[in-house]
Structures are given as C-alpha cells and as structure tokens.
Amino acid sequence: MKITIEMPKPGEEDEIIVRCASLDDKLMNLIYSLKSDQDKLTGYIEDRIVKLSPKDIYYFESVDNKVFAYTAKGTYEVHKKLYEIEEEYTHTDYLRISKSIIVNVAKIAYIKPIFNGRFEAQLKNEEKIIISRQYVLDLKKKLGI
Amino acid sequence: MKVLSNAIKWFLYITTGILVVATINYIIIGDETIPANTLSNILLSGALTTVVTVIFVPSQETKATWVYVKMLLHYVALCAVMAFCGTKFGWIDFNVKGVIMMSVDVALVYLLAFFAYSIIDRRQADAINKRLKEKYSDRD
Numbered sequence: 001m002k003i004t005i006e007m008p009k010p011g012e013e014d015e016i017i018v019r020c021a022s023l024d025d026k027l028m029n030l031i032y033s034l035k036s037d038q039d040k041l042t043g044y045i046e047d048r049i050v051k052l053s054p055k056d057i058y059y060f061e062s063v064d065n066k067v068f069a070y071t072a073k074g075t076y077e078v079h080k081k082l083y084e085i086e087e088e089y090t091h092t093d094y095l096r097i098s099k100s101i102i103v104n105v106a107k108i109a110y111i112k113p114i115f116n117g118r119f120e121a122q123l124k125n126e127e128k129i130i131i132s133r134q135y136v137l138d139l140k141k142k143l144g145i
Numbered sequence: 146m147k148v149l150s151n152a153i154k155w156f157l158y159i160t161t162g163i164l165v166v167a168t169i170n171y172i173i174i175g176d177e178t179i180p181a182n183t184l185s186n187i188l189l190s191g192a193l194t195t196v197v198t199v200i201f202v203p204s205q206e207t208k209a210t211w212v213y214v215k216m217l218l219h220y221v222a223l224c225a226v227m228a229f230c231g232t233k234f235g236w237i238d239f240n241v242k243g244v245i246m247m248s249v250d251v252a253l254v255y256l257l258a259f260f261a262y263s264i265i266d267r268r269q270a271d272a273i274n275k276r277l278k279e280k281y282s283d284r285d
Contacts, residue, residue, distance in 0.1 A: 105277070105281070106280075106281045108277055108281075109277075110270075110274045110277065111270050111273055111274060111277075112270050113263065113266035113267060113269075113270050117202070117212075117262070117266075119266070119270065134147060136269060136273075139273060140269070140272070140273065143273060143276040143277065143280065144276070145272055145273065145276055
C-alpha cells in the first residue's frame with residue numbers, strides 16, 4: 001500500500017483521504033482507530049469533568065450499574081452503558097473480556113491461564129483483571145490469531 | 146453454537162479419558178476378553194457425562210468460590226452418573242467398593258481432562274502473548 005503525506009495549504013484543515021478499491025477490515029480498523037482517538041470521552045470525578053482520550057484508558061468496568069474508566073491518572077465515572085461503549089469501540093483495540101469489563105487490548109502486558117478455567121490479564125500498569133473463558137476466542141480474533 | 150462446540154470438545158476429552166482409564170483397568174485387573182459392547186458403552190457414558198459437564202461447568206464468569214463449589218458438585222454428579230452406568234454395563238458391582246472404585250476412575254478422567262485443558266490454555270496464552278508483543282510493543 002502506498003502512503004502519501006501532503007502538507008495542507010495555509011488555512012486549510014488537516015484531512016485524511018482513504019483511496020482504496022475496497023474497505024477491508026484492516027482499513028476499517030485504522031479509520032475507526034483514528035476517529036475514536038479524536039472522540040474524547042467525558043469522565044466524571046467528584047465535582048470535576050475530565051476529557052479522556054480512549055487510548056489512555058486501560059479498561060472500563062461496570063460496578064453497581066455505574067461504568068468506570070481506569071487510566072494511569074485515576075478512575076473516572078463514565079455516563080455510558082457498557083454495551084454502548086462496546087458498540088462504539090467495536091473496531092478499535094477495545095474488547096469485552098467478561099460480563100463487567102471491556103479492556104484496551106493494547107494495555108495488556110500478558111495473559112496467563114488460572115486454575116478455574118479462566119485467564120488472568122496483567123495490564124501494563126501492573127493491575128490484574130480476569131478474562132472469562134468464553135471471551136478468549138474473541139481476543140484471539142481481535143489479535144488476528 | 147458456542148455451547149455445542151464446547152460440548153463436542155468436552156465429549157472428546159471425556160471419552161478419551163474414559164477410554165484411557167478403561168484400558169488401564171483392563172491391563173491391571175482384566176482377566177477376560179473385552180465384551181464387544183464396551184466401546185458403545187464408553188461412548189454412551191461419555192455422552193451422559195458430557196451433559197452433566199455442560200450443566201455444571203460455568204460458561205459465564207462467577208466468583209472463584211462458586212467455581213470451586215460447582216467443581217465439587219460436578220465431580221459428585223459425575224460419580225453418580227458413572228456409578229449408574231458402571232452398574233448397568235456390568236463394569237462394577239453396586240456396593241461401597243464398586244462406587245469407590247468408580248469414584249477413583251472418575252477422578253483420573255477428571256485429572257486427564259484438566260491436564261489436557263491446561264496444556265491447551267498454556268498454548269493459547271503463549272500465542273496471545275506473542276501476538277500482543279508483536280502488535281503493541283511499540284506503544285509501551
């Protein structure tokens with residue numbers, strides 16, 4: 001694939017044009033990845049509102065009907081349902097790994113099987129989260145295995 | 146679809162396990178030729194224990210303690226099914242000794258199935274970790 005980078009004329013907005021015969025999964029993922037990175041999420045912590053970049057979020061977790069986003073800087077409540085986040089970020093590095101967690105796959109350091117038929121993911125911030133067996137196949141698909 | 150593919154996997158593991166344990170039993174204590182219907186009986190007991198396994202093995206994530214309770218219940222249910230099959234197929238006499246023998250055999254099959262699963266899980270984890278490194282190492 002040829003990659004061309006052009007400088008816009010002064011005053012013109014930055015623009016990405018995708019010229020292709022067909023939009024395959026790889027291109028779609030690239031487009032969604034660029035788009036989702038522009039779309040900041042709104043996080044709430046105490047009385048503050050913070051704009052969160054999706055690439056900075058380690059995982060989303062649903063606890064007592066509230067959804068929280070975990071980043072290196074802190075934990076923020078997100079006023080969205082977990083399934084909405086799942087739908088919105090389908091074509092990005094996010095993946096549901098259990099009933100209550102959606103993880104940013106790019107933030108997983110490694111995974112290991114644990115005794116009771118599940119897997120444990122060690123994140124790059126040293127946190128550990130559980131991957132349910134039924135979602136391992138989805139993780140393999142996401143990684144192109 | 147996932148339930149069906151899991152059931153097929155369990156059936157293959159369990160039936161292979163029963164076959165291995167039956168072979169060991171025949172080598173150690175078998176003093177006569179193996180009856181012709183033994184193979185179909187192994188398949189039938191494999192199918193019955195697969196149904197029990199699909200019911201008891203959690204498909205959705207549950208708390209760790211509940212997983213262990215389910216495993217214990219699963220083992221007891223397997224012993225009950227296999228004691229019934231063993232008595233019906235003439236593998237054991239229905240008495241304390243027979244049931245204990247069958248429980249030991251079930252434990253062996255259980256261990257074989259989990260050993261097979263642990264190897265598969267380890268390989269899956271290795272493949273995933275390799276791909277994670279390839280794909281995301283530049284984002285550290």
